[in-house]
Amino acid sequence: MRVRRPSVLAAITAATALVATTAAAPSAPAAIERQHSTDARVLERYAADTWRSFEAMTVPTTGLPADNIAGNLDPATRSGFTSPTNIGAYLWSTAAARDIGLIGRREARARMAQTIGSIGDLERHEDSGMFYNWYDPVTGEKLRTFPESGDPIKPFLSSVDNGWLATGLLLAARAEPSLARKADRIREDMNFGCFYNPLENAPAGQIRGGFWDEDPLEAAAVKGTYCGGADVWFTGHHYGAFNTEPRIASYLGITAGQIPARHYFGTYRTFPNDNCDWSWTETRAVGSWAEHQGVRVFEGALPYRGMQIVPTWGGSMFEALMVPLFVPEETWGPRSWGVNHPLYVRGQIEHGMQEADYGYWGFSPSNNPAGGYREYGVDQLGMDGPGYTSDQQRTSVDQPYEGCPGREGSPAPTSYGDGVVTPHASFLALRYARDAALENLVNIRDDFDAYGPGGFYDAVDVGTGTVSKRYLSLDQGMVMAALGNALAGDDMRTYVSRGAMETTLRPLMSEEIFASKGD
Incomplete structure (x- = not known):
């Protein structure tokens, strides 16, 4: 072809x-x-059309984007689930659409304000301030089964997905200062040190892939805590490769003082x-x-x-x-x-x-x-x-x-x-x-x-x-x-x-x- x-x-x-x-x-x-x-x-044409997909994916009553939608952009084909990364992506895409000139400042502010308000209402892990991996974009409820398949979901909190949500919140606060107080309050409650294991490749340490806050009954899970509070069940793996997307979580944790700066050198080139x-x-x-x-x-x-x-x-x-x-x-x-x-x-x-x-x-x-x-x-x-x-x-x-x-x-x-x-x-x-x-x-x-x-x-x-x-x-x-x-x-x-x-x-x-x- x-x-x-x-x-x-x-x-x-x-x-x-x-x-x-x-x-x-x-x-x-x-x-x-x-x-x-x-x-x-x-x-500019690519941007205008790409933004149209976000307008279609986003639920009007919550400002939360679905994970995906069919190519015809029919709202009825929105997926019944979303993730922290998807939500972060919608926040920064809204700011980009405004700055490119696709939407006005008032619309952009209203969209981001609605989304940030919905984020504030999402259930999260109390000790870490982190968000779960799957939510219903229509109701904002934490999902325990996938809507399409009915497969069970074990409540999981991903370090990299929370990194992209925090990126979206940080960007929204800087792009629209009127929203900074609320966006920053949510983001500053997110403690990336809760993923950080100082003993892995010590003295620099590495971050875990994430954790479950309920026993997942998986042999590789490691029970413990890095930031106080109740024990959780960590993934058996760490993010050990340097040139991969989870480094955004490392960057945010280092910047916030939740993870030591030497961690930058703790993963493998x-x-x-x-x-x-x-x-x-x-x-x-x-x-x-x-x-x-x-x-x-x-x-x-x-x-x-x-x-x-x-x-x-x-x-x-x-x-x-x-x-x-x-x-x-x-x-x-x-x-x-x-x-x-x-x-x-x-x-x-x-x-x-x-x-x-x-x-x-x-x-x-x-x-x-x-x-x-x-x-x-x-x-x-x-x-x-x-x-x-x-x-x-x-x-x-x-x-x-x-x-x-x-x-x-x-x-x-x-x-x-x-x-x-x-x-x-x-x-x-x-x-x-x-x-x-x-x-x-x-x-x-x-x-x-x-x-x-x-x-x-x-x-x-x-x-x-x-x-x-x-x-x-x-x-x-x-x-x-x-x-x-x-x-x-x-x-x-x-x-x-x-x-x-x-x-x-x-x-x-x-x-x-x-x-x-x-x-």
Whole structure:
């Protein structure tokens, strides 16, 4: 189904050479200005349509968005559940819609005020101030069964989901000062220290995936408490990978003084490479040891197509690039994030356009065009051995872990199956590869039935042409945040990162040098 095109990277190189050749010509600045104006109009259209999906997903009586809605935007197709992340995404998307000029200040204030009022009425865990993972968007009630399936829900409180709700509350308070008192009161009651285990990879510590406040009867659950009050049942795992979206919860906890600053260095850039203990992971890393804030850190990166890249856990776009929608990591850490973020995008582009030869790129968790929800990514850009894969057939790459028995690897795939791309990944890449992202989006829109009344549908199987015609609050929220930054002067970043976050986190980011580098 795909249309064969020249490599996007080749096109970028050619365009760069053309600009260099014509830079002295008087008409060049005018041509560039016209192109920027054209690009802005395209992005404004995307923003207007994407915002329409939020208007449809949001319940008028509560201001709470559903998790997802059908592509025709019929309110009757709203899901019967929502999450803290979805609610946070609606708050920042409302601010973005106002700043782009899609809605007026009065409407934006009314929408955010209603949502914040509903958040204040939601049941939450008393000792931590954290919110449960699933609520009914119509009534605001905590869910104990999923409406569609009837499957039971064990009341769970997720560290990363609460991180995104807190981000939305922080942004709303800064974007609309008249709401700051109420929004800040809710957010300041959220104690991210309740997820923080100081003994995991001590002395820096790591945060847990979350906890249940009722016994989940799961063998891996760990009973205890990190912030006083009654015992809870923690997930057996911690978030140990550094370049993943849960770092937003770490950033908020560090900024609030609930988690020590040294925790920034407590998660793995890659696992160490000095023995075979980590040979179950993707491949042997390159790098060296350093010390920051009294914490020994392996400054590692994974080799990929002539580059060295600090990986995510699974190899997806949103793990790497959702956080910098709100935190200017590449500015605060020019020798770390500033090198890695563009390389990570380049890795995704090269995989889609050259290695897998799909003709399109942008791999991140999304709806599965074949049904359900699935993680997609670039296997080699993840720390996890199996990783996330980019196609329906789950074609993975078994790289060697040199020097370790049983990890000799196998030949790289000679072909891939039906690749699945999600448009939100291109919007995440917009800052780092603007021309390539815009071109990829145009190609997806033009070559498939991939664009509807609420903007881009969630995912496309570029092999069969099958499109997942639903809109998800999370994915549409990433699109709106990216467009808010692109069209309104980095407003999403400005609201969230100024003040305490900058003074606390910028020194940590600025002192580190990643092992990342291009060819």
